[in-house]
Amino acid sequence: GAVVSQHPSRVICKSGTSVKIECRSLDFQATTMFWYRQFPKQSLMLMATSNEGSKATYEQGVEKDKFLINHASLTLSTLTVTSAHPEDSSFYICSAPGSGNTQYFGPGTRLTVL
Amino acid sequence: TQLLEQSPQFLSIQEGENLTVYCNSSSVFSSLQWYRQEPGEGPVLLVTVVTGGEVKKLKRLTFQFGDARKDSSLHITAAQPGDTGLYLCAGDPGSNYKLTFGKGTLLTVNP
Numbered sequence: 001g002a003v004v005s006q007h008p009s010r011v012i013c014k015s016g017t018s019v020k021i022e023c024r025s026l027d028f029q030a031t032t033m034f035w036y037r038q039f040p041k042q043s044l045m046l047m048a049t050s051n052e053g054s055k056a057t058y059e060q061g062v063e064k065d066k067f068l069i070n071h072a073s074l075t076l077s078t079l080t081v082t083s084a085h086p087e088d089s090s091f092y093i094c095s096a097p098g099s100g101n102t103q104y105f106g107p108g109t110r111l112t113v114l
Numbered sequence: 115t116q117l118l119e120q121s122p123q124f125l126s127i128q129e130g131e132n133l134t135v136y137c138n139s140s141s142v143f144s145s146l147q148w149y150r151q152e153p154g155e156g157p158v159l160l161v162t163v164v165t166g167g168e169v170k171k172l173k174r175l176t177f178q179f180g181d182a183r184k185d186s187s188l189h190i191t192a193a194q195p196g197d198t199g200l201y202l203c204a205g206d207p208g209s210n211y212k213l214t215f216g217k218g219t220l221l222t223v224n225p
Contacts (some may be wrong), residue, residue, distance in 0.1 A: 016209070034211075043120075044202070049212065052221055095156075097211040102147070102159060103211075103213060104159075105157045105158070
């Protein structure tokens with residue numbers, strides 16, 4: 001089946017620094033990928049839609065200058081959390097749609113900002 | 115904006131009991147997907163229901179899609195500790211790949 005990977009799986013950074021998270025579709029191409037944020041014991045909150053070859057589409061309330069998204073190729077999307085603060089600490093998950101709009105999720109990235 | 119109301123939000127039961135999780139919406143979805151997520155991992159697809167009235171079974175799990183394609187249920191028979199996890203329903207509007215997620219049901223099955 002289709003596989004989506006994320007890197008890194010865990011990252012700890014200091015407040016004020018930027019962190020880049022990669023999402024790759026390993027055996028299929030994805031012109032669209034989605035980035036979610038998840039707080040403990042809660043559901044996924046869609047942050048933005050990453051579009052290959054064009055700008056990302058952000059959900060209401062998500063700062064585009066804070067969460068930079070680049071869909072560099074048909075298999076790679078990156079999310080950069082700029083000037084991270086402790087409130088940005090969360091579990092970030094990406095997904096890519098496969099056949100029949102089945103969404104394949106990455107394993108997630110745990111971000112901790114000190 | 116399409117909304118999916120998922121209930122219950124938390125459920126703690128004993129091994130061997132049965133349970134049902136519900137997802138309801140006022141909107142019609144072209145399909146509805148159920149996922150299970152374990153702590154620190156991404157959601158894993160359990161099933162996709164597409165046709166109104168459809169019933170799918172996956173071992174002890176039974177999934178149903180409402181006739182009007184606005185609601186769905188997940189029934190687990192004789193729950194086991196290995197069923198513990200966060201269960202998510204997600205509706206697909208069919209136009210832009212963007213899923214609408216329910217709030218999730220955190221299930222704990224105690225031995």
